[in-house]
Amino acid sequence: GIQVEQSPPDLILQEGANSTLRCNFSDSVNNLQWFHQNPWGQLINLFYIPSGTKQNGRLSATTVATERYSLLYISSSQTTDSGVYFCAVGGGGTSYGKLTFGQGTILTVHP
Amino acid sequence: DTAVSQTPKYLVTQMGNDKSIKCEQNLGHDTMYWYKQDSKKFLKIMFSYNNKELIINETVPNRFSPKSPDKAHLNLHINSLELGDSAVYFCASSQGHSTSPLHFGNGTRLTVT
Numbered sequence: 001g002i003q004v005e006q007s008p009p010d011l012i013l014q015e016g017a018n019s020t021l022r023c024n025f026s027d028s029v030n031n032l033q034w035f036h037q038n039p040w041g042q043l044i045n046l047f048y049i050p051s052g053t054k055q056n057g058r059l060s061a062t063t064v065a066t067e068r069y070s071l072l073y074i075s076s077s078q079t080t081d082s083g084v085y086f087c088a089v090g091g092g093g094t095s096y097g098k099l100t101f102g103q104g105t106i107l108t109v110h111p
Numbered sequence: 112d113t114a115v116s117q118t119p120k121y122l123v124t125q126m127g128n129d130k131s132i133k134c135e136q137n138l139g140h141d142t143m144y145w146y147k148q149d150s151k152k153f154l155k156i157m158f159s160y161n162n163k164e165l166i167i168n169e170t171v172p173n174r175f176s177p178k179s180p181d182k183a184h185l186n187l188h189i190n191s192l193e194l195g196d197s198a199v200y201f202c203a204s205s206q207g208h209s210t211s212p213l214h215f216g217n218g219t220r221l222t223v224t
Contacts, residue, residue: 033213037152043201043215084152088213097142097208098167101154 002027006087006102013077013109021072021105023087031090031099032063034072038083046072046085077109114138117202117216124192125224132187132219134202140214142166143185144203145177148218154201160185161208192223 003026013019023032034046047054047061049070054061058077063070074081084106088099117134124130136143144167145157159167160179174190185202202216 031210035213035215041199041218041220043218045212045214048212086154088154097144097159097161097205098156098169099213104152 004102
């Protein structure tokens, strides 16, 4: 199956700093999504981005499918950005929407 | 309005018991899923249903039985609970298999003692 590796595993920032999270995957995909799990355990979908670039406020994401990686950018970080960020990917064919998750990046933003 | 809702939020039970978790979505999606998150936060798919039809069944013990009475509901029944079943179980939904965002419920934390 597809392997997904996220880096860094942990990231500690001061409020206002910018950061880049990376997701590498081992095979071609037709489905890539980024999620934020907040400290209360809720999983929030940030981006559906199998290719290209998207922006939503202070967050943006870029997926270069041909090179098998995706990046999540967080600008002017806030304490509410803390939590775990997951990248999840799915292949075509008979994957039927099965997403394989990375191990996550734990982000802590200090005031 | 909660888009994907699951109940209960917490479930504490003893080994050997049978329990169910219910999930409902009001997004009009045709595909629903159960994911399991272990103590190390690793998320893994268990089941997927599309229009009430089972389409993904990962290597899950047959003590776990999903049921989808209609495309807006997907329940999970677990027989003969074991200590290792302790985890957070997330329900999710999407429109289609792989061409739209996945929306998660808030999770059910199952603790087996």
